[in-house]
Amino acid sequence: MTAWDTVSITLMQGPQANHPQAVHFGAGNIGRGFIGALLAESGYFVVFADVDKILVKELNSHESYEVHVLEKAERTEEIHSFAGVSSRADEVTHFIASPSTRLITTAVGPNKLEKIAPAIAKGLKERRVANAGGLNVIACENMVGQTETLGRYVQCHLSQEENAWLSDSIGFANCSVDRIVPAPGSSHPENPLDVGVEGFFEWVVDETALRAPIDPPVQGMTLTGSLQAYIERKLFTLNCGHAITAYLGFIHGFDQIDQALKNKEILEDVRGALRESGAALAKKHGFEAKEHELYIERVLSRFANPKLHDDVERVGRQPLRKLAKGDRLLGPTIMAREYGLSIDHLARGIAAAFLFDVKDDPQSVELMEKVDQVGIERAVAEYTGFGVDSDEHRKILSAYKELEAMKYE
Numbered sequence: 001m002t003a004w005d006t007v008s009i010t011l012m013q014g015p016q017a018n019h020p021q022a023v024h025f026g027a028g029n030i031g032r033g034f035i036g037a038l039l040a041e042s043g044y045f046v047v048f049a050d051v052d053k054i055l056v057k058e059l060n061s062h063e064s065y066e067v068h069v070l071e072k073a074e075r076t077e078e079i080h081s082f083a084g085v086s087s088r089a090d091e092v093t094h095f096i097a098s099p100s101t102r103l104i105t106t107a108v109g110p111n112k113l114e115k116i117a118p119a120i121a122k123g124l125k126e127r128r129v130a131n132a133g134g135l136n137v138i139a140c141e142n143m144v145g146q147t148e149t150l151g152r153y154v155q156c157h158l159s160q161e162e163n164a165w166l167s168d169s170i171g172f173a174n175c176s177v178d179r180i181v182p183a184p185g186s187s188h189p190e191n192p193l194d195v196g197v198e199g200f201f202e203w204v205v206d207e208t209a210l211r212a213p214i215d216p217p218v219q220g221m222t223l224t225g226s227l228q229a230y231i232e233r234k235l236f237t238l239n240c241g242h243a244i245t246a247y248l249g250f251i252h253g254f255d256q257i258d259q260a261l262k263n264k265e266i267l268e269d270v271r272g273a274l275r276e277s278g279a280a281l282a283k284k285h286g287f288e289a290k291e292h293e294l295y296i297e298r299v300l301s302r303f304a305n306p307k308l309h310d311d312v313e314r315v316g317r318q319p320l321r322k323l324a325k326g327d328r329l330l331g332p333t334i335m336a337r338e339y340g341l342s343i344d345h346l347a348r349g350i351a352a353a354f355l356f357d358v359k360d361d362p363q364s365v366e367l368m369e370k371v372d373q374v375g376i377e378r379a380v381a382e383y384t385g386f387g388v389d390s391d392e393h394r395k396i397l398s399a400y401k402e403l404e405a406m407k408y409e
């Protein structure tokens, strides 16, 4: 018998038959510290599916883990009712096919959605044959349209007939997911599953895409018919400001986000970028100016939480993903340009991303190599799509030169 067999037997003895169950892909920071925790607290048995074998073993050898809420008045929540399973092995498809499973959620990273699609498709095929009923899939990744993207990957593995059933019975609902969950580091030696989180959380789901009731309801999940405004407000404010803090913080030699934000120049750049992005968001979604200003200040105070110890390298990770067209940097910049608004601080944030030189981040290595090979002018044009003669390109380049000089001072 292999270690994986042991895991599957433990799982078979886990939840009672018909106990509501959720299969969650990705038992990392947000998986354990937010989505899995909320599901378990709402009465679901949570099957965490992960590629990390050691993590899966830990999930099956602990009956509970702690979520430490890192605010002035700290508190701890104890999470029960979960197990771990390999996301690759056939056993995850068995759980997807089970009539007890009512939700599939993910928090694996946007670039891993394609990888988990075959297992989800196989599980859904089995579910259809078993006549186990409909369910909803909600991908909790920082990306606009993440669940629809996953849905398209899943469709590629199904026949025409299976896809017809899929569109009637399986909801692929986009969402906005917000809670800062730093990497745990070495602060929880007694149980490696323990995780530290900020108090704030928001999980907003597109109810128009659901194909089955969310039953039991998930405490803290908001259903909306106008998700686009929520997701763009979150990605183009919180994640935009977070990324710019990380990239400018890196240049100034800070390791952690709260430390970086204590630097007045960085704070003013980040606040400036968020006001530029906010002006564009207000034009597009009609946000009220004073209310949005409060949202920005709330976001900045969340970054400044000294108890989070959130690493600049985590927040800046995968800079090429963050430099993609619809993402947190170019998304608000292009939107601001469409309305003829200023982008000086956003351009500085984009420029700073081109100086994020982290050896164990493959996307950072690729970016640095590109700049070395073709020069910064062409690299900026290629990644941003702004032509070398454009005003946007000029602004990014001039900020880059200034920041580069600062980095090597």
Ligand SMILES: NC(=O)c1ccc[n+]([C@@H]2O[C@H](COP(=O)([O-])OP(=O)(O)OC[C@H]3O[C@@H](n4cnc5c(N)ncnc54)[C@H](O)[C@@H]3O)[C@@H](O)[C@H]2O)c1
Pocket: 025, 026, 027, 028, 029, 030, 031, 049, 050, 051, 052, 055, 087, 107, 108, 109, 110, 112, 115, 116, 140, 141, 142, 177, 178, 179, 180, 181, 182
């Ligand atoms: N941490 C946060 O503050 C936060 C907040 C909101 C949203 N998010 C989003 O949540 C997602 C996960 O972020 P995180 O911080 O939890 O990252 P993480 O690295 O802590 O967790 C990712 C987990 O996914 C697992 N994984 C990777 N590939 C997999 C695969 N093919 N199948 C199954 N599991 C796989 C990893 O082993 C890991 O356990 C990202 O899209 C991120 O943008 C994070």
Ligand SMILES: O=P(O)(O)OC[C@@H](O)[C@@H](O)[C@H](O)[C@H](O)CO
Pocket: 142, 177, 178, 179, 180, 181, 238, 239, 242, 243, 314, 315, 316, 317, 318
């Ligand atoms: O997870 P990423 O890499 O998309 O972005 C890094 C952080 O900005 C992000 O994880 C935030 O902490 C999170 O989005 C807060 O809700």
